[in-house]
Amino acid sequence: MRRCLPLFLLLLAGVTGLTGANGVPPGRAALVAALLAEPDAQPAALRALVGVEDEAILPVLTAWKQGEVFLYTGADGVRIPFRLDTAPDDQGRFAALAVADGRRLLDAEGRPLSLEATALKPIDTDGAIRRAMRDVTELAALVAPDVATRVAAADRLGQGLKPEHRPLLEKRLQVESSPAVRRALHVALALFDLASGEPARQLAAAAVLEEKDSLAGATQLKTLIDQAASQPNTVDSAVVARAKSAVYSIETHYQVVNFVGTLFRGLSLGSVLLIMALGLAITFGLMGVINMSHGELMVVGAYATYLVQDLFILWFGKSGTAFSWYFVAALPAAFLGAAAMGLILERCVIRFLYRRPLESLLATWGVSLILQQLFRLTFGAANVQILSPDFLMGSVTIRDVTLAYNRIFVIGFAIAVVVALVLLLTRTSLGLTIRAVTQNRTMAACMGVRTDRVNMLTFAFGSGLAGLAGACLTQLGNVGPGLGQTHIVDNFMVVVSGGVGNLFGTVLAALGIGAFDQVLQPWLGAVMGKVVVLIAIILFLQWKPGGLFPSRSRNLD
Amino acid sequence: MQRTVLLSRGQWMVFGGITVTLGVVLPLLNVLLVPGHPLQVSDFTLNLYGKYLTLAVLALGVDLLWGYTGLLSLGQALFFSLGGYAMGMHLMLMIGKRGQYKSDLPDFMVFLGYPGLPAHWQPFYSFWFALAATLLVPAGVALLFGFFAFRSRIKGVYFSILTQALTYAAALLFFRNDFTFGGNNGLTDFKTVLGHELNDPGTRRTLYVLSVALLGGVFLLGRALTRSRFGQIQRAIRDSENRVLFSGYATAHYKLFIFALCAMITGLGGALYVCQVGIINPSEMMPDKSLEAIVWVAVGGRGTLVGPIVGALSVNALKSWATRAYPDLWLIVMGGLFILVVLFLPGGVVSVPGRVSAWWRRRQARRTAAGVAVAEKPVPAPGEKSAESASTP
Amino acid sequence: MKTDWILTVEGVNKTFDGFKAISDLNFYLKRGELRVVIGPNGAGKSTFFDLITGRTKPDSGKIEFGKDTDLIGLNEYQINRLGVGRKFQTPSVYTDHTVWENLQLSLKGPRGVFATLFQRITPAQRTRIDELLEVIRLQAKRDWRAGALAHGEKQWLEIGMLLAQDPELLLVDEPAAGMTDDETHRTGELLISLAGKHSIVVVEHDMTFVKQIARDGELTVLHQGSVLCEGRFDAVQANPKVREVYLGRGK
Known part of the structure; x- marks a missing residue:
């Protein structure tokens, strides 16, 4: 604090501390003085505000600029x-x-x-006044309460390279506690040093920029290297060498960051695919039924989430923590809603079509048409609005990699679903009977398993998983009557390339396709990426026609 | 097994009767009678029928694959659209300076700021090149895809799923503006074909007659094909592919041939469809459209040549009526229709007479000759392909 | 001494997902020989046929047909065209075709796509089909849908289809399954009459039938994917190892 004192002494209106003698905060007193000054004196009066910490400065200056101060x-x-x-x-x-x-x-x-x-x-403004204002606002941002604003201000000042800003940055570094802002301040100061032309300071600056993995730093370092190439002898050779190694290090860092980011997005996309495809893997792989209406069962889950949300709005209002919990209530609702729909479907249509995949494909496509139209009639053709709960909004940044909460949630949820599914299939008696019916329907029936009932439950369970996937989708995109159609092709691709009936294969295929898709997208764009993925799958099936883990059968066909 | 004839005398008469009615009588009723006359066939109706007939060609393509070879392709809408696009490109270039922008370039290219006509559009100034493309482009895609699919023995639902993905991927590509085929809006606003105005009733009548001829031709081709040795192998592949393979037939070649042939037939249908409808866009090649065509075949009766035509015409007529009378319910009706047919009438509409008479004969036999063993041909297994076995003695 | 082998199988191995279906299998068949292969369930009999006919590819080993035609790497249809015919365990006929058509499709002749588009049946082929119908005793049912035949009749039809191909080597998987004793006996006689003209491998379970067709020829016992022993019927029957794994349990 002691080093700040000289600055404070510069202030007008006899300010002695954080608050003026008459109880007016220092910034406001100086503002009033600037506003009351003669137009010629106003820029100088404004500049006196530089470095003053007062939240009022920014809004008043903005108002002044817009002609709203009288x-x-x-x-x-x-x-x-x-x-x-x-x-x-x-x-x-x-x-x-x-x-x-x-x-x-x-x-x-x-x-x-x-x-x-x-x-x-x-009160009027002119060019000189507005320039002064900008200086003040830039610096005012450096003391703003919001961390992101402070980081942005430090970045801006570091790139502006105005000598008079340097002391302010140093001063702020003394008191700054947020690591993110401190890092930005360090970088900004290093950029000043880099521009100083003194080899010793430049070397130190390059080291700091490298350590802080600064992208802006890399740009400046490259400028310096270019300068050394075009005008020899203006830059010390040791500095150039150091700059080159620093640029290399920074760029490597960002390559890793981008790769991890892509991987993360691919993983989350793969997780969504996985939750969707698991249900399909059960109905297709274990039961030999191609359910074209699987996508629509997913939409049932999504609309169930929407209904639960609306109920919560009705009961608790849109704001408040109670509302955020709607999503927790929506998950079981989505599961049960889709499972109930699946149950009806199984009883009315599917049970006549076991082990007749082609017929089941056709009949369930009919079902999918009916369901889509019912959605349209019930909820309208437009997308419905679904708000994310507070705890799924925002993101966390770890070592420059940004991880969105909703994506983290989806990954975690997929893991939970897979674990639950594996436990269900291997540790419960329902799982045992499901596996028995899958392997030999007739024999299971002879052993007293009520295959009819098992089919019904299995199908309902697979449908319920689709519902859960639908609930997840509400957090990642729009929900409309056609949502199911946009995902069903991808889903089938996952099941086919994973090896029908093999849950482990399904998991690998979903994650693989998700990651592949995300890696390709930056190069090829979303559509071409998708097309290439489809072609890749067709070629993959040349190599392994049965998918990753083909199921062996000794039957003729 | 006697000498195979394309159609028996009676069948020729029925075929000729229907063809003449559709191809000669209806157009004459359109030209000779004044509008408002109870028997007059309006321009609109004739055009609508022409559209149905090209859709029936699509249905025949589906059936030759599905009903006869056991390949349920969800990619037929793609071949139909490819044929349509090839013809559409020619029609687009024939607009010339009559487009909105008064440019030699097609409107969408002006709108999207193309510097000039892309090289692959150039040859489509020629009608005959476009016509060849309606056949060869679908065939090329079918050969390429089929080569890989059949080589790795992809069959049954896997084939369906992969053809679905193929169609979907193609539709995604065509939706893109930079794919040079007009993106979302596709190709439209056609003016002339071979120098004739497209909205002239005479041109439309000619296109309608051509549709009748195409459908008739494809029907006869299908008839010849399915009654040949090749057709026997086709159905053998459907019923027991491994037996065929172990009998020394390269089943993959057979499947590839019929897949490409059907793609060509379907492509031609698509070209005539586009001439009469006046627009082609990527939504025509979504997997849904393939499934719709499969509905027609299922409703009409798969594994027969009459079934798909009956199905395509009747379901589309129903659709035209229902989308106007009950727009909200149409999809529900179609979905329901499909479920019912799959569950309860696998042979489709054309199997109904056979089923009824079989039931009647059984009933009579039980009544009159109880206890007496009747030595006669076995009644075909109920449901499955009974119509087909009835038509091939 | 150079024997005229029609089929040479040497050191063949095949593993499915860690399960060794065939292990170091050696099998030699003389031209014109009728060989019966027996073995308990899971001995690898069907896999053995799969390997010869190209349905599965061996992991290692040699499979040769005739003098020096390597069968490994060839497709099912290529191997069939070389003259290897196979009858499946469950009768595999074209259910929707007539008996006549089933035979017609199996007749020896060009099998290319374009050849079949315009192919017409010749009088010689008609005569051949009539002969075959007589052999398999289905003259009366020539126009029946094959799907409507009884199980035993389907077996006969499939044998007829095999004969129509006129293969050098016939692989016959459990031909007598589902047949009456009388039919089984006739099947045996048919197979015996074919031997000499054709080389035949028969996989069978029914020991009466095996005894009938093996006569004084050799018998091969498969066990766990390799040959347990080979020899005359009596010798094999007396072999203690065979009794233990197979016959012992059978009796």
Whole structure:
């Protein structure tokens, strides 16, 4: 704090500390002084605000620039700058609020002053004043309460390279506690050093930039290297060598970061594919039924989530923590909704078509048409609005890699679903009977397994998984009647390339296709990426016609 | 087994009767009678029928693959659209300066800021090149895809799923503006074909007659094919592919041939469709469109040549009516129809007379000759392909 | 001494997912020989046929047909065209075709796509089909759908289809399954009559039938994917190892 004192002494209006003698914060007092100064003196008066920590500065300056600050001359001749309240009163007039303390101005009779906006003449600005304002706002951002604003300000100042900003950055570094801002400040200072032309400082700067993995630093270092190439002898050779190694190191870092980021996105996409495809793998792989309406069962889950959300809005309102929990309630609702639909489907259509895949494909396509139209009639053709719960919004950044919470959630959820599924199939009696029916329907029936019931439950369970996938999808994209159709092709691809009926293969295929898709997308764009994935799968099946883990059968066909 | 004839005398008469009615009588009723006359066939109706007939060609293509060879291809809409696009490209270039932008370039190219006509569009100034492309482009795609699919013995639902993916991928490509085929909007606003105005009733009538001829020709081709040795092998592949393979036939070659042939037939149908409908866009090649064609075949009766035609015409007529009368319910009706046919009428509509008479004969036999063994041909197994076995003695 | 082998199988191995279906199998068949192969379930009999006919590729080993035609790497249809015919365990006929058509499709002749488009049946082929119908005793049912035949009749039809191909080597998998005793006996006689003209390998379970067709020829016993022993019927029957793994349990 001691080093800050000289700065404070520069302030106008006899400020001695964080608050002025008359209780007005220092920034406001200086603001008022600047507003009241003669136009010629205003830029200098404004510059006095540089480095002052006061949240009021930014909004007042913005208002000034937009012509929303006015002058009131009281009966005693005292001039008071003021702004208007945001909302008018019932006569269409605005309350006048003093810039200094935000209190309402009083007229000569001591009544609160209300004015008509059109009748007022704002305090003017000109080019010089606006330039001064920009200097102040840039620096004001450095002390803003929001971390991201401070980081952005430090980045900007580091690239602006105005010598007078350097001390301010150093000063801020003294008191700054946020690691992200500190890093940005270090980088900014290093950029200043890099521009200094002194080899010793440049070397140190290159080291700092390398350590902090600064992208802006890499750009500046490259400029320096280019400069050394075009104008020899202007840059020390040791500095060039150091700069080159630093650039290499930084670029390597960002390659890794991008790769990890892509991998993460691929993993999350693969997880969505996986949750969707697991249900399909059960109905297709274990039961020999091609369910073209699987996508629509997914949409049932998505709409169930939507309904639960609306119920929560009805009960708790849109804001508040209670609302955020709607998603937790929506998961079982989505599962049960889709499972119930699957149950109806199984009883009415599927049970006549076991082990007749082609017929089941055709009949369930009919079902999918009917369901799509029912969605359209019930919920409308447009997408429905689904709000993300608080805990799924935002992201966390680890070593420059940004991980969105909703994607993390999807990955975790997929893992949970797979674990639950494996446990269900291997550790419960239902799982045992499912596997028995899968392997030999007739024999299982002879052993007293009620195959009919097992089929029903298995199909309902697979459908329920589709519902869960639908609930997950609501957090990643739009929900409309056609949602199922956009995913069904991908789903089948996953099941086919994984090896039908093999859950482990399905997991690998889903993650593989998801990652492959994400790796290709930056190069080829979304559509071409998809096309290439499809071609790759067709070629992959040349090599392994039965998918990753083909199921062997000794039958003739 | 007696000498195979294409059609018996009676069948020729029925075939000729229907062809003449559709191809000569209806157009004459359109030309000779004044509008408003109870028997007059309006231009609109004739055009609509022409569209149905090309869709019936698509259905025949589906059936030659599915009903006769056991290959349920969800890629037929792609071949139909490819044929349509090839013809559409020619029609697009024939617009000339009559487009909105008064440019030699097609409107969408002006709109998207193309510097000039892309090289692969150039040859489509020639009608005959475009016509060849309607055959060869679908055939080429079918050969390439089929080569890989059949080589790795992809069959049954796997084949369906992969052809679905193929169609889907192609549709995604055609939706892109930079794929040079007009993106979302596709190709439209055609003006002339071979110098004739497309909205002239005479041109439309000619296109309609051509559709009748194409359908008739494809029917006879299908008839010849399915009654040949090749056709026997086709059905053998459907019923027991391994037996065919172990009898020394390279089944993959047979499947590739019929797949490519059907792609060509379908492509031709698509070309005539586009001439009459006046637009082709990527939504025509979505897998859904293939499935719709499969519905026609299933409803009409797969594994017969009459079934797909009956199915395509009747379901489309129903669709035209229902989408106007009950627009919200149409998809539900079609879905329901499909489920019912798959579950309860695997032989389709054309199998109904055979089923009824079989039931009647059984009933009679039980009544009159109870206890007496009747030495006669076995009744075909109920449902499956009964119509086909009835038509091939 | 150079024997005229029609089939040479040497050191063949095949593993499915870690399960050794065939292990170091050696098998030699003389031209014109009728050989019966027996073995308990899972001995690898079907895999053995799969390997010869190209349905599965061996991991290692040598399979040769005739003097020096390597069968490894050839497709099913290529191997068939060389003259190897196979009858499956479950009768595999074209259910929707007539009996006549089933035989017609199996007749020796060009098998290319374009050849079949315009092929017409010749009088010689008609005569041949009539002969075959007589052999398999299905003259009366020549126009029946093959799917409507009884199980035993389907077996006969498939044998007829095999004969129509006129192969040098016949691989016959359990021909007597589902036949009456009388039919089984006739099948045996048919196979015996074919031997000499054709070389035949028969896989069978029914020991009466095996005894009938093996006569004084050799018998091969497969066990766990390799040859347990070879020899005359009596010798094999007396072999203690065979009794243990196969006959012992059978009796």
